[in-house]
Amino acid sequence: MMKTMDLKGPEKDRLLKELKERGTVDFKDYQDAVQTILDKVSVTGDQALLEYTKQFDGIDLSAKGLKVTEEEVDEAYSLVSEEFLRAIRLAIDNITDYHEKQRQNSWFTSSEGTMLGQKITPIASVGIYVPGGTAAYPSSVLMNAIPAKVAGVERIVMVTPPNKEGKLAAGVLVAAKELGIEEIYKVGGAQAIGALAYGTNTIAKVNKIVGPGNIYVATAKREVYGYVDIDMIAGPSEILVIADASANPKYVAADLLSQAEHDELSSAIFITTSEDLGKAVAVEVAKQTAKLERKSIVEKSLINYGKIILVKDLEEAIDLSNEIAPEHLELCVEKPFELLDQVKNAGAIFLGHYAPEPLGDYLAGPNHVLPTSGTAKFYSPLSVEDFIKKSSVIYYNQKALEKVKNEVMTLAETEGLTAHKNSIKVRFE
Amino acid sequence: MMKTMDLKGPEKDRLLKELKERGTVDFKDYQDAVQTILDKVSVTGDQALLEYTKQFDGIDLSAKGLKVTEEEVDEAYSLVSEEFLRAIRLAIDNITDYHEKQRQNSWFTSSEGTMLGQKITPIASVGIYVPGGTAAYPSSVLMNAIPAKVAGVERIVMVTPPNKEGKLAAGVLVAAKELGIEEIYKVGGAQAIGALAYGTNTIAKVNKIVGPGNIYVATAKREVYGYVDIDMIAGPSEILVIADASANPKYVAADLLSQAEHDELSSAIFITTSEDLGKAVAVEVAKQTAKLERKSIVEKSLINYGKIILVKDLEEAIDLSNEIAPEHLELCVEKPFELLDQVKNAGAIFLGHYAPEPLGDYLAGPNHVLPTSGTAKFYSPLSVEDFIKKSSVIYYNQKALEKVKNEVMTLAETEGLTAHKNSIKVRFE
Structure with a gap:
């Protein structure tokens, strides 16, 4: 299923071009439909939310209400296993520990009558979109909410679409409760984004909206951008594995498949210095795919975007990876730490034979919301x-300002901004 | 010119609404024209740049070329004053010192067979747009290029439109040279943004584009967003001055006017606890405006968006300011440091009677590229x-992965991602 290619001069440019031309959805096709929904939410508020929930999710919540009750959260706990609870708590600990290290403090410096500083304030309120249905991912709740919590955001709101019985996935509710999120609403789609951006009687507006969603959600986030801030609009998932002869083809194949199962547009690329390993991985991929539940998605993704690329040395592999700027990069090589410094563009870097990508998705600690589609050249993990x-x-005192007054006035003058100049001048007349 | 209002309960909501409804330009009106230019640049490259430069800037550069030569830079030095050179060098020192404090380092932690980290890499290449003509601002070169330089960006490119003689403003060229920027192109407008985003034979593409520009430039930046990263799209400038009876009405008026002169859409708001001071500032504003070069812009800005607001105490003033989230906030009060902690949303905060806003525009050190239009609720200075x-x-070694393997598999299983689970499983078979 995975095409193998040998990397030579002219081939490289063609390959890069091909890798970059991955299909993406055109937001313009959805803009009108989404704008209609957003407008209605901004005008009729809760009424629009209830109508769209009836229309799209097949449940009338007008009697039961949009907000999740304490009883529903209690019920969710009765539905999850002890193993799940233990796992989610370990994940919360690890993710919190990692993100604590990202915390920044305000700083101030002073010298000779001046004080300069940088004051850090948390964003006051954040809305987290959590997809519903078959794609109900508790890990997504953790990865979006924990950095907000560590930052000190006072109000964290979660929105997620209900099923036809008006219920939410138990794992998602438990994950939210474990993080202390009390404000959870049963509303999804573009209408949920509208509620968070404009506010309704039930849902007060927020300053920033984060979290993944389908094309309607993504389009709605783009449309409300400016009224509120949003996170990155994520593209399909990607993995790039670089391996030398020390790698185990079974492991490499399994890791490639873990991303291919996400989506038909997902890309799994394998770069190796060993022709034998390339062949063995191709065989393993076919063998393991046959046994996977999401086999048909995996096959399509591999046929479309899967690649095995042979290179002459690891340096060439890293150069190619830096051009591709993958979301996930695995260095399944004998001495991964020696390569780390050469990696310039990648969302997350997994080192060695026992750091498979799913470890990072769930539990290691770093965020799994990562830049896709080559944007790791300029974006960072959430x-x-x-x-x-x-x-x-x-802050400047009078004496300190007097010392630099001529320089400020000269620069204002050069730029033709005489009222700027005047604000210095009046202080010394 | 400035309307005075007493802040009471119902009044407050109306006022906030009014303040937020400031006119902004609709990008949609310019999208078609800009898209035509971008398309042409992406197809014909340099040829399009030369044609548009001839059409919009009135100069044919096909013989002389787009790139600024060393001779032109030398000539620029002969055209600026010694005072200017001294001032710009002081500004560079102060701005560099401040931004050095923002530098972040990669960090790594390890425990029991695991290593986690956050690796910092500079963006490889950045394009800085610098407006030309009457709005040629050397300070803008410093404020956009210095943080890039401190971050370690390897390639910094400057683009700016030439005048009818094919020349650039001397102050802008000198500012660039002082910062070591060697790659400067005489091209402006949407065509310059296209060149930076897609690349041409002369101008190699960059990863990120920053810097202010007119509506065509801003629209073009929005359109190429995604191919490359961009900075914030800046709205019109704003100042909010909070003062108590300790303030000097002359200083306050001059500071308000320094922002009003930028643009007819600029907003200057004055909030005070002292009715007498409110009256005195209104008188001073009228008096000083009469003497200003950019009087007609100032008058329009003040009539449209200028406000004097009386409040009962400083706490109420700060609450209102936090709602407005101004670009520039001056605390012209007796004890400014005591108020600082209450300020939640503001781009830059100026403390006391001798820290006028223009000091920050040019020379104090912090960046003058700041969030506008209330976006200080979620955005930060450049x-x-x-x-x-x-x-x-x-990084995890085998033993460390084994310890958490069940938890990772439980979470993958819960989310129905069996290939994720499998990538852990194969490592322990």
Whole structure:
């Protein structure tokens, strides 16, 4: 299923072009439908939410209400296993520990009558979109909410679409409760994004919206961007595995497949210095795919975007990876730490033979919300930084201002901004 | 010119609504024209740049070329004053010192067979747009390029439109040279943004585009967003001054006017606990405006958006300011440091009677690229952070993975992602 290619000069450019031309959805096709929904939510508020929930999710919540009750949360706990609870608590501990290290403090410096600083404040309120239905991912609750919590965000709101019985996935509710999220609403789609951006009687508006969603949700986030802040719009998932002869083809194949199962648009690329390993991985991929539940998605993803690329050395492998800027990069090589410094562009880097990508998805600690589609050239994983903002602070006393007054006036003058100049001048008349 | 209002209960909501309904330009009106330009640049490259430069800037550069030569930079030095050179060098020192404090380092932690980290890498290449003509601002070169330089960006490219003689403003060229920027192109407008985003034979593409520009430039930045990263799209400038009876009405008026002169859409708001001071500032504003070069802009801005607001105490003033989330906030009060902690939302905060806003525009050190239009609720000043990106790093050895293998598999299983589960499982068969 995976095409193998030998990387030579002219081939490389063609390959890069091909890798970059991955299909993406065109938001423009959805803009009108989404705008209609957003407009209605902004005008009629809760009424629109209830109508759309009836229409799209097949449940009339007008009697029961949109907000999740304490009883529902209690019920959710009775539905999850002890293993799940233990696992989610370990994940929360690890993810919290990692994100605590990202915390930044305000700082101030002073010298000769001046004080400068950078003041850090958490964003006041954040809405987290959590997909519903078959794609109900408790891990997504953790990865979006924990950095907000660590940042000190006061109000964290969760929205997620109910099923036809008006219920939410137990794992998602438990994950939210474990993090202390009390404000949970049964509403999904573009209408949920509208509620978070404009506010309704039931749902007060927030300052920032994060979390993954389908094309309607993503389009709605783009549309409300500016009224509120949003996180990155994520593209399909990607993994790039670089391996030398020390790698186990079974492990490599399994890791490639773990991303291919996400989506038909997902991409799994394998770069190796060993022709034998390339062949063995191809065989393993076919063998393991046959046994997978999501086999048909995996096959399509591999046929479309799967690649095995042979290179002459690891340096060439890393160069190619830096061009591709993958979301997930595994270095399944004998000495991964020696390569780390050469990696310039990647969302998350997994080192050695026992750090498979799913470890990072769930439990190691770093965030699993990562830049896709080559945007690791300029974007970073979701972090505490995304939930704070900074203010510059400037204090000068009279003597300190007098020392630099001529320089400020010269620069204002050069730029033709005489009222700027005047604000210095009046202080010394 | 400035309307005075007493802040009472119902009045407050109306006021906030009014303050937020400031006119903004609709990008949609410019999208078609801009898209045509971008398409042409992406297809014909340099040829399109030369044609549009001839059409919009009135100069044919096909013989002289787009790139600024060393001779032109030398000539620029001969055109600026010694005072200017001294001022710009002081500004560079102060701005560099401040931004050095924003530098972040990669970090790594390890325990029991695991290592986690966050690796910091500078963005490889950045394009800085610098407006031309009457709005040629050397300070803008400093504020956009210095954080990139401190971040370690390897390639910094500057683009700016030439005048009818094919020349650039001397102050802008000198500012660039002082920062070591060698790659400067005479091209402006949407065509310059297209060149930076897609690349041409002369101008290689960049990863991120920053810097202010007119509506065509701003629209073009929005359109190429995704191919490359961009900075914030800045709205019109804003100042909010909070003062108690200790303030000097002359100073307050001058500071309000310094922002009003930027643009007819600029907003200058004054909030005070002292009715007498309110009256005195209104008189001073009228008096000083009469003498200003940019009087007609100032008058329009003040009539449209200027306000003097009386409040009962400073706490109420700060609450209102936090709602407005101004770009620039001056605390012209007796004890500004005591109020600082209550300020939640503001781009830059100026403390006391001798820290006028223009000091921050040019020379104090903090960046003058700040969030506008209330976006200080979720955005920060331009900083070194905007020119780096992070990669998460995860290493586990076999024993460490074995310890958590059941938890990872439980979570993958819960989410129905069996290939994720399998990537752990194969490692322990």
